[in-house]
Amino acid sequence: MLSQVESHLRSDRFPHIWCPGCGNGIVLSALVRAIEELGYDPDKTVVVSGIGCSSRAAGYLDFNTLHTTHGRALAFATGIKLARPELDVFVLMGDGDATAIGGNHFIHAARRNIDLTAIIFNNSIYGMTGGQYSPLTPPDKRATTAPYGNIERSFDIAELAKGAGATYVARATTYHATMLEKLIVAGARNKGFSVIEAITACPVGYGRRNKMGNGLQMLLWQKEHAVTVKQAEKMSPEELQDKIIIGELYRGEAPEYTAMYEEIIARAKGKNR
Amino acid sequence: MSDVVEMARLMQGNEAVVEGALAAGVRFFAGYPITPSTEIAELMAERLPGLGGKFIQMEDEIASMAAVIGASLAGVKALTATSGPGFSLKQENIGYAAMAEIPCVIVNVQRWGPSTGIPTAPAQGDVMQARWGTHGDHPVIVLCPASVREAYMLAIRAVNLSEKYRVPVILLMDEVIGHMRERVVQPHAEEVEVIERKKPAVEPKDYYPYRPGDDGVPPMANFGDGYRYHVTGLVHDEKGNPTTDPQVAESLILRLHRKIYDHLDDVITVEGYQLEDAEIVVVAYGAVARSAKRAVKDARAAGIKAGLFRPVTIWPFPEKEVAELAGRVRHIIVAEMNLGQLKGEVERAVQGRVRVTGVNRLNGELITFDEILSAIKEVTTDAQSG
Ligand SMILES: Cc1ncc(C[n+]2csc(CCOP(=O)(O)OP(=O)(O)O)c2C)c(N)n1
Ligand code: SF4
Numbered sequence: 001m002l003s004q005v006e007s008h009l010r011s012d013r014f015p016h017i018w019c020p021g022c023g024n025g026i027v028l029s030a031l032v033r034a035i036e037e038l039g040y041d042p043d044k045t046v047v048v049s050g051i052g053c054s055s056r057a058a059g060y061l062d063f064n065t066l067h068t069t070h071g072r073a074l075a076f077a078t079g080i081k082l083a084r085p086e087l088d089v090f091v092l093m094g095d096g097d098a099t100a101i102g103g104n105h106f107i108h109a110a111r112r113n114i115d116l117t118a119i120i121f122n123n124s125i126y127g128m129t130g131g132q133y134s135p136l137t138p139p140d141k142r143a144t145t146a147p148y149g150n151i152e153r154s155f156d157i158a159e160l161a162k163g164a165g166a167t168y169v170a171r172a173t174t175y176h177a178t179m180l181e182k183l184i185v186a187g188a189r190n191k192g193f194s195v196i197e198a199i200t201a202c203p204v205g206y207g208r209r210n211k212m213g214n215g216l217q218m219l220l221w222q223k224e225h226a227v228t229v230k231q232a233e234k235m236s237p238e239e240l241q242d243k244i245i246i247g248e249l250y251r252g253e254a255p256e257y258t259a260m261y262e263e264i265i266a267r268a269k270g271k272n273r
Numbered sequence: 274m275s276d277v278v279e280m281a282r283l284m285q286g287n288e289a290v291v292e293g294a295l296a297a298g299v300r301f302f303a304g305y306p307i308t309p310s311t312e313i314a315e316l317m318a319e320r321l322p323g324l325g326g327k328f329i330q331m332e333d334e335i336a337s338m339a340a341v342i343g344a345s346l347a348g349v350k351a352l353t354a355t356s357g358p359g360f361s362l363k364q365e366n367i368g369y370a371a372m373a374e375i376p377c378v379i380v381n382v383q384r385w386g387p388s389t390g391i392p393t394a395p396a397q398g399d400v401m402q403a404r405w406g407t408h409g410d411h412p413v414i415v416l417c418p419a420s421v422r423e424a425y426m427l428a429i430r431a432v433n434l435s436e437k438y439r440v441p442v443i444l445l446m447d448e449v450i451g452h453m454r455e456r457v458v459q460p461h462a463e464e465v466e467v468i469e470r471k472k473p474a475v476e477p478k479d480y481y482p483y484r485p486g487d488d489g490v491p492p493m494a495n496f497g498d499g500y501r502y503h504v505t506g507l508v509h510d511e512k513g514n515p516t517t518d519p520q521v522a523e524s525l526i527l528r529l530h531r532k533i534y535d536h537l538d539d540v541i542t543v544e545g546y547q548l549e550d551a552e553i554v555v556v557a558y559g560a561v562a563r564s565a566k567r568a569v570k571d572a573r574a575a576g577i578k579a580g581l582f583r584p585v586t587i588w589p590f591p592e593k594e595v596a597e598l599a600g601r602v603r604h605i606i607v608a609e610m611n612l613g614q615l616k617g618e619v620e621r622a623v624q625g626r627v628r629v630t631g632v633n634r635l636n637g638e639l640i641t642f643d644e645i646l647s648a649i650k651e652v653t654t655d656a657q658s659g
Contacts, residue, residue, distance in 0.1 A: 068506070079329075
């Protein structure tokens with residue numbers, strides 16, 4: 001299994017930049033195993049990322065990789081996918097990257113239902129810049145820019161994606177790495193915009209400040225707080241209060257953007273004749 | 274290229290940009306509507322699919338610039354068009370294209386500013402934004418058409434230069450040229466020189482995406498063509514790997530400059546009118562050059578040895594050409610619809626060897642020929658009395 005993962009890594013780039021205990025590596029290997037499982041041709045596989053700790057993942061992967069500007073990964077990926085729909089495109093983003101500066105691109109990619117697989121590394125914080133609060137920092141939690149506790153409400157990425165028109169929405173934690181891999185596979189197979197939220201740990205920027213311990217303790221926290229969609233069905237709203245629902249959360253049907261554009265091309269060419 | 278047939282027709286400047294870009298092989302457009310550039314998006318939406326190309330109206334200008342870079346990286350020639358505020362929004366990603374060396378063309382049909390200004394009024398206030406809009410030090414190429422036909426030809430040239438040097442190229446228009454209608458004879462498809470980016474000639478395992486050829490430009494593999502490599506806006510080595518090595522950083526930035534500045538003869542074009550024996554030279558670009566040409570004609574009729582110097586490439590600034598003028602003329606007048614953005618560059622080039630005066634307008638109206646003519650007459654009298 002390890003050698004499978006390794007064959008898709010750029011070994012000359014290691015050691016990676018992530019802190020000890022950081023969850024980003026777990027998401028990265030789940031992605032590689034998913035691509036392996038999907039059987040995608042590495043030459044036709046593209047990985048686009050934004051800016052942040054998590055977005056550095058793209059550089060470690062031996063595919064066509066593009067490390068873009070903060071928040072804009074989905075817009076770059078839209079250009080790639082529309083120009084060459086035969087490419088399989090994954091988009092890696094941090095929670096701040098995807099939902100703050102990139103929030104507008106996120107909802108519009110979902111609305112278009114363009115065939116991209118977006119993986120959001122949700123560590124509840126801005127990691128790279130040193131622990132400022134993000135739209136995913138829970139209320140009352142502390143961050144360098146919320147020294148008295150965060151007073152902003154946070155987004156529910158899955159609900160946001162669904163509401164904006166994504167046709168596949170799922171969530172897993174880094175503790176549930178195998179599930180994460182399976183959800184990425186299913187998301188990639190969905191012909192449309194797919195969002196997989198990966199709950200991951202930033203012990204340095206978030207955990208320490210909120211007394212959640214080291215990376216291992218944060219993994220155990222994920223284990224204790226995650227409930228599957230099935231389990232959640234039997235639970236009351238009170239019981240679900242501090243829980244994270246994991247699994248496949250939504251599947252929808254809608255026409256996909258690049259396929260519809262191919263029809264436009266056929267129509268325009270017919271008219272020209 | 275059988276898509277383009279020769280024909281003479283009445284065309285709007287914005288329309289000419291579209292037709293020129295298509296003739297040069299542009300097959301991708303991403304944009305967000307803004308006056309006075311909107312017709313470019315509208316016409317692209319209509320024309321591209323019939324040629325097998327793609328149009329997308331993105332959610333904003335930032336996204337449009339990003340999508341254009343993505344499409345270009347996937348191997349499709351790509352262009353976006355905007356005006357003033359939209360141009361400001363694109364800057365971060367224009368810098369990205371410069372750093373990652375992704376060919377693309379950005380059309381800015383300038384409007385009056387700052388801010389929302391007068392959306393429909395002509396201005397030339399983005400000369401410095403076109404040069405220095407993004408953070409950091411990198412070169413740019415900026416072309417400035419003065420007629421509808423030239424908008425057509427320069428759209429082709431912008432695409433070609435961007436492919437040849439792997440740089441974002443800016444086609445800096447003004448509202449007058451964008452909205453003016455003139456008769457344009459489109460050249461035959463075979464007459465249009467179309468340049469394609471240089472492709473790697475080595476096996477994928479031997480490919481260094483940022484190792485330059487003799488011309489300073491690295492061959493570019495498209496995503497999906499079997500060359501897997503990393504593209505980043507971070508300082509990167511020849512493999513594309515991020516690094517903070519000061520030496521790599523400096524040599525990268527110097528190479529980005531060199532690949533343009535070593536080819537100034539290819540990149541810079543200027544136009545002269547009645548310059549041979551001119552004593553007073555008007556420097557003007559874009560729509561203002563038309564008023565200036567008429568003023569020069571009238572001045573000549575009045576016995577004044579006037580001439581016109583028109584930079585077609587405004588960045589890199591044609592410093593050598595202007596310095597050469599300074600050695601042999603008595604006075605330079607720079608006419609522009611701003612407070613003197615290009616005038617500063619002219620002054621820098623002439624280094625005090627001749628006097629430079631400005632004719633400027635900032636009220637959203639085109640500078641007229643008689644304003645320029647009076648300026649010519651004024652400096653003539655000054656020179657005679659002094
Ligand atoms: C336009 C712009 N604004 C701000 C930044 C600084 N910046 C870099 S990464 C980052 C946030 C990263 O947080 P997140 O997206 O959650 O990813 P993480 O590092 O936590 O993986 C910010 C604000 C930037 N690079 N560009
Ligand atoms: S700061 Fe946080 S997210 Fe970034 S590498 Fe360290 S632990 Fe990971």
